[in-house]
Amino acid sequence: MLLPLLIAAAQPAAAPDPVVIALVAGEGDRKCLPDKSLCLDMPASAKAGEADGGLVLTAPMNGDASDLPLPYSRDDGQSLALWPYLIAVSPHGDASADARQYLMGVVVSYTAMYSGGGGNGSRLRLLRLDTTPSNMRIGDEVLDVVWDSSLMIRACFSEQDMKDRREACHDDYNFTGALSAGPVEMSELPALTYRAVATTYPRTSRRSQDNSGQRLKASDLVHEKDPECSYERTLRYNPATSRYEMDRPAPDCSDYTTP
Numbered sequence: 001m002l003l004p005l006l007i008a009a010a011q012p013a014a015a016p017d018p019v020v021i022a023l024v025a026g027e028g029d030r031k032c033l034p035d036k037s038l039c040l041d042m043p044a045s046a047k048a049g050e051a052d053g054g055l056v057l058t059a060p061m062n063g064d065a066s067d068l069p070l071p072y073s074r075d076d077g078q079s080l081a082l083w084p085y086l087i088a089v090s091p092h093g094d095a096s097a098d099a100r101q102y103l104m105g106v107v108v109s110y111t112a113m114y115s116g117g118g119g120n121g122s123r124l125r126l127l128r129l130d131t132t133p134s135n136m137r138i139g140d141e142v143l144d145v146v147w148d149s150s151l152m153i154r155a156c157f158s159e160q161d162m163k164d165r166r167e168a169c170h171d172d173y174n175f176t177g178a179l180s181a182g183p184v185e186m187s188e189l190p191a192l193t194y195r196a197v198a199t200t201y202p203r204t205s206r207r208s209q210d211n212s213g214q215r216l217k218a219s220d221l222v223h224e225k226d227p228e229c230s231y232e233r234t235l236r237y238n239p240a241t242s243r244y245e246m247d248r249p250a251p252d253c254s255d256y257t258t259p
Helices: 159-164
Strands: 019-022 039-041 055-059 064-068 079-089 100-114 117-132 135-154 170-181 192-201 231-238 243-246
Touching: 019 170, 064 135, 079 117, 100 135, 117 170, 135 192
Parallel strands: 135 243
Antiparallel strands: 019 079, 039 055, 055 064, 079 100, 100 117, 117 135, 135 170, 170 192, 192 231, 231 243
């Protein structure tokens, strides 16, 4: 899923602006920084039964490459994809003068099929990524948020149902997340802004109810935003937990996010 490139307002010189960098296409399936100084790939195994590799980092300008393990797997129906952005952050700890540090994202997706419907969902996991000319490593996970979901529930069981529902025979529930640079703050990691949008189709459908047999009007056949599960939160890094935390709790939107 693509995001808009959003850059926070200017900060004092002592704390450079946090920037969300859109990666560009590189050789093969690689995604690279715009200057091609660093490229990332998450290749699946070419052989059946062979374990997938982790994150492959390459620096095409000097020929360096590293194959680093990820803390996630493609077991149990999960799939992994690279979030096509990096968040540039200020070097932390005892980082060397030539260090470049980022937050990188892995989108962990899953699918569920069942009688009369099915769905898929994903979560975005952000990890530290530290690079120097001589070393590249993946650090701790700092964020885990719901990212995307699409659910379809059967709602027609007879010809009369089809007629009453104007042939809209499935209820659709969708949830989409977006992440951007947040408010300017002095912190080890930049604040981020998380936005979620949830919609239902037809607009009268509720997953917690039996929607079959509804008599729908033409005006009901639209995707309507759920005001409770369409929200915005500021995410701030908490050094005590080594993770990002929302400025206030998110609502329970499992009707949209759990297949």
